Amino acid sequence: MHTILYIHGMGGGGDSRIPNYLDKALGAEGVRVVVRTYDFDPPKGAAEIAAWVKELRPELIIGESLGAVQALRINGIPQLFVSPALGAPDLFYRFAWLTLLPGGSALLHHKYPVKEGDRQRLLFRFGPMRRYKAHWEAAKAAARQPGYRFAFFGRRDHFMKRGVVQISIWREMFGDSFQVYEGTHFMEEEFIDSLLIPKIRSVLGIGKMDGKA
Secondary structure, eight states, X not given: OEEEEEEOOTTOOTTOHHHHHHHHHHGGXXXXXXXXXXXXXXXXXXXXXXXXXXXXXXXXXXXXXXXHHHHHTOOSXXXXXXXXXXXXXXXXXXXXXXXXXXXXXXXXXXXXXXXXXXXXXXXXXXXXXXXXXXXXXXXXXXXXXXXXXXXXXXXXXXXXXXXXXXXXXXXHHHTTOEEEESSOSSOOHHHIIIIIHHHHHHHHTOSSOOSOO
């Protein structure tokens, strides 16, 4: 059995769409995709994820959106990324002051509501948001270590305009180890089937190889 640890994005969780789709699609090939809901406060989330890595001993890590920053903190395991939001930590840090204004936190929660179910509870408070700076520095330090990393970016990703997703940051850190697909931030199933699953098979060395790993 091959185990993948999938690190969801902001407001995601155990019932996130992509990891559950992958788990069903790859189950017959002896692959299980584990996704668990972790804390939005970066150091707490990092500690939870580190414990899961020790428990599960995954062969592959997949980081989606904001979860990509948590994934980068893990060394020694191949990593794939879906719409990595590497610009988000800086934005959280710079706009943490909004939470100190009357109604500031409520405004952010209204703008970024969480769906019902097994989902991450968003803590738009000053402390957790300011800690994203140190979180990003820890991720960059870990990413200096050698390892396999490959990312997928959607050409119609609306978060690029907001500076949340920046291909330039990825290219500066990892060069051209990425692919742009004709979709959005939330990778559509056609691209999961045609791009992400073949790449997973290639990294794990199972099924039909795509020759790009």
